[in-house]
Amino acid sequence: MQQQPSTHAPLLDLHQLRKSFGSHEVLKGVSLQVTAGEVIAIIGASGSGKSTSAALCESVGNVPDSGTLQFQGKAVDYHPRRLSWRRAAQLRNLRSQIGMVFQNYNLWPHKTVLENVIEAPLKVKHQPRAHALERGKELLASIGLADKQNSYPSRLSGGQQQRVAIVRALAMEPKLMLFDEVTSALDPELVGEVLDLMRALAERGMTMLVVTHEIGFARHVSTRTVFIDQGEIAEQGPSGQLLSAPANERTRQFLRRVLHNNTASSDLAL
Amino acid sequence: MNETSDLSERILAYLQWLSAYLPGFAHACLIALQIAFATILLSWLCGLVGALAKTSSYRLLRWPAEFYIWFMRGTPTLIQIFIVYFGLPQMGMRLSPFVAGVIALGLSSGAYVAEIVRAGLKAIPRGQFESAQALGMSYSQTMRDIILPQVTRIIVPALTNEAINTLKNTSLLSTITVVELTLYTQTLIAATFKPFDFYIVAALLYLLMTTLLSWFANWFEKRNAFYH
Numbered sequence: 001m002q003q004q005p006s007t008h009a010p011l012l013d014l015h016q017l018r019k020s021f022g023s024h025e026v027l028k029g030v031s032l033q034v035t036a037g038e039v040i041a042i043i044g045a046s047g048s049g050k051s052t053s054a055a056l057c058e059s060v061g062n063v064p065d066s067g068t069l070q071f072q073g074k075a076v077d078y079h080p081r082r083l084s085w086r087r088a089a090q091l092r093n094l095r096s097q098i099g100m101v102f103q104n105y106n107l108w109p110h111k112t113v114l115e116n117v118i119e120a121p122l123k124v125k126h127q128p129r130a131h132a133l134e135r136g137k138e139l140l141a142s143i144g145l146a147d148k149q150n151s152y153p154s155r156l157s158g159g160q161q162q163r164v165a166i167v168r169a170l171a172m173e174p175k176l177m178l179f180d181e182v183t184s185a186l187d188p189e190l191v192g193e194v195l196d197l198m199r200a201l202a203e204r205g206m207t208m209l210v211v212t213h214e215i216g217f218a219r220h221v222s223t224r225t226v227f228i229d230q231g232e233i234a235e236q237g238p239s240g241q242l243l244s245a246p247a248n249e250r251t252r253q254f255l256r257r258v259l260h261n262n263t264a265s266s267d268l269a270l
Numbered sequence: 271m272n273e274t275s276d277l278s279e280r281i282l283a284y285l286q287w288l289s290a291y292l293p294g295f296a297h298a299c300l301i302a303l304q305i306a307f308a309t310i311l312l313s314w315l316c317g318l319v320g321a322l323a324k325t326s327s328y329r330l331l332r333w334p335a336e337f338y339i340w341f342m343r344g345t346p347t348l349i350q351i352f353i354v355y356f357g358l359p360q361m362g363m364r365l366s367p368f369v370a371g372v373i374a375l376g377l378s379s380g381a382y383v384a385e386i387v388r389a390g391l392k393a394i395p396r397g398q399f400e401s402a403q404a405l406g407m408s409y410s411q412t413m414r415d416i417i418l419p420q421v422t423r424i425i426v427p428a429l430t431n432e433a434i435n436t437l438k439n440t441s442l443l444s445t446i447t448v449v450e451l452t453l454y455t456q457t458l459i460a461a462t463f464k465p466f467d468f469y470i471v472a473a474l475l476y477l478l479m480t481t482l483l484s485w486f487a488n489w490f491e492k493r494n495a496f497y498h
Contacts, residue, residue, distance in 0.1 A: 058404050088408075096406025106401035110419050119415065120405035165401075172405060 009073035011036045011176055011207055012057065012098075017067035019052055026052045028231040029067070034176065039208045041218035041239060044228035045254060053228065054180045054211045058095050071097070072175070096124050099169030099177040103184050105161040107153040107168070113140065114149040117168045125172065132171075139167045143197060159190030163197050170201075177201065179210040195221075215258055219243050227251045288471070291458065298454035299475055305368070305450060306437040306479075309375040313436065314429075316380025321387035322413070335384070342381030348442055350374045355446040371443040379436045386428045390421035423494050430487035434480045441476075451475060 010033040019027040026049045034040060044050040056064050059076070069076045076094055077087055107116050117136040121127045127135075140146050143163045145156075153161050162182055169177060179198065183191045195214065199221050202208055212218060218225050218239055225243060226236040227250075235248040246252050316338075323335035342350070355370040365373070394417055402412040444453035455472040459465045 092406045092408060094406075095404055098404075100401075100404040102397055102401060102404075104395075104397050106395075106397035108398060108401075108416055108420075110423070120402075120407060123411050123415065124406040169405070 009070070010034055011072060012209075013068075013070040013073075014053070014057070015068045015070075017053065017056055017064045017069070019049075019056060019062065019065050026231055027056070027064075030228070030231070030233055032226065032233065032236075034207060034209060036175070036207050037205055038224060039202045039206075039222045040210065041222035041225045042209065042211045042228060043213070043215065043218060043225060043254070043258075048228045049231040050211045050228045051180050054100075054178045054209060057176075057178055057209065058098050058100050059091055092124070096120070096172055097175050099166075099172060099174035101162070101165050101169055101177070101179050101182045103181045105153075105158070105165045105185075107161050107165055109153055112150050112152055113145065113156070113164050116153065116164060117171050120168070121171050136171060139171055140164070143167055157190060158186045159193045162186065162190075162194045166194075166197055166201075176207045176209065179208065179212070181211055181213065183212070183214060213258065215243065215255070227254065229254070288467070291468075291471075294454065294458070295451070295471065295475060298449065298451040299479065301448070301454075302437070302440045302450040303479065305372060305375070305440045305443060305448070306433075308372045309379060309436050309440070310433050312372060312376025313379035313383045313432070316377060317383025317387050320380060320384030321391060324384065324388055325391055339381045339384055342378050343385075347375070347378045347439060348445065350378050351442055351446060367443065367446045367448045371440075371446060371448050375436060375439055375443070379432060379439075382432050382435075383429065386425050386432060387421065389428070390425040391417065393424050394420055423491075426487060426491045426494070430484055433487070434483060437480055437483060438476060 012032075012034040014030060014032045016029045016031055017027050018025070018029055028049075030049070030053050032040075032053070042050045042053065052062070055062060057069070059069075071094055077090060107113075108119070111119065114133070114136050117139060118129075118132040121132040121135065122129065137146065137149060140149050143166075145160060145164065145167075148156060148160065148164075153164070156164065166177075166182075182198075183194050186194065191214070195217050198208070198210070198217070202221050208222075210217070210222060222239045224236060225239040227234050227242065227246075227248070229250050235242060235246060235251045237247075242251065243255065246255060320335050320338060323331040324339065326332050326335075351371060351374040354374040355365065355367060358365060358370070398416060398420065399412060402416045407416070440450055441452035443450055444456065447453070449457075451472055455468050459468050462468070
């Protein structure tokens with residue numbers, strides 16, 4: 001059933017992904033194609049399954065119960081529960097090409113900022129130490145944190161930690177970046193610096209899948225917005241169109257609730 | 271006046287008499303420390319393997335680990351020592367008292383260390399593991415570079431406690447003819463009939479060794495607390 005790699009294939013192709021936790025079905029068959037260069041915002045209420053969809057792209061922590069996942073035209077051969085050595089190696093290869101940034105930054109507290117950034121290039125890509133260090137310093141300089149390279153993460157603000165987490169993923173030179181509610185844990189005044197960095201990445205052509213509550217970001221930066229409701233994609237389309245004139249009644253209701261609460265803050269951040 | 275100088279003379283004479291036995295005690299302490307050192311290393315190895323196996327998603331690893339911890343924690347250490355030293359020769363395995371003692375104590379303490387390590391693993395937020403996995407790191411890389419360094423820092427106090435227990439438990443090996451501090455003291459008492467004096471000396475020497483051990487652990491804990 002494996003499809004041949006093709007130049008026309010989308011970068012990432014999710015087909016009918018299903019996932020249950022116990023008796024609770026979180027994803028009821030989600031299909032999504034991501035083309036290189038796209039910036040896709042995934043919006044939806046909490047518990048709608050939007051974060052699970054993002055996590056399943058990397059199969060971190062969980063693998064889908066059913067459905068297929070293709071990356072660069074190649075099917076990812078995971079098997080629910082039991083992973084053989086070969087499948088595990090294939091998954092590691094997939095993960096090394098997809099960067100993921102989490103809500104709680106998840107920097108490693110016992111390593112300095114620079115050590116956080118060079119760990120995976122050294123251990124996974126087996127880059128020479130000098131090269132990894134040089135590249136790591138460049139990346140930190142590019143986000144204005146060159147002076148923090150020898151600090152431990154606990155000495156940084158939440159916004160700085162999250163930007164380091166983004167740079168840590170970028171150090172692997174990923175083909176796709178996943179952002180899972182990366183501003184949700186931040187103090188409001190720190191949200192802007194993280195969104196600015198993400199926007200700069202989008203402008204440089206990075207393919208991005210952004211699970212977010214920031215409707216302003218979806219509107220101004222993403223090319224396409226996907227609304228997930230109750231484990232299904234309820235509506236998707238060009239961001240401007242979907243967010244200003246949603247066709248689906250559930251999308252309208254959701255946007256009315258969210259915009260009522262935070263239009264001001266998220267639009268100001270941009 | 272006369273009385274106090276008489277008393278200090280008597281104390282001096284007593285200490286002089288006691289000091290004659292100090293080289294022997296020092297040697298006995300050294301044996302106890304050697305046993306403790308080897309036992310602690312073995313228990314850490316057993317504990318690490320046991321904890322990783324018990325938290326594994328594979329039943330074939332989990333079940334033996336669960337049995338090991340259940341058995342070792344549920345039976346007296348003294349019986350375990352007897353099984354290894356007196357029992358195994360019956361099966362054709364003759365071990366020296368020292369080696370048998372270290373194996374029995376190490377396996378016994380290892381079960382407790384396994385539970386300590388497991389608690390440490392549970393204390394690390396899931397996100398630490400997931401962020402390493404998301405970058406493509408393997409299980410062993412994630413454990414060695416990301417998780418275990420953090421676990422170590424958390425479990426130092428509990429490990430110290432267990433190491434102190436192990437050091438004290440070396441006295442159990444007096445029952446299988448290892449001439450460590452306790453058996454040395456007993457043989458001395460058999461020759462001198464001074465149980466009060468020499469048991470007090472033994473107790474003070476154990477106290478000295480455990481105190482040094484906990485000082486070292488405190489120093490280590492402080493040295494590694496820099497990033498929080």
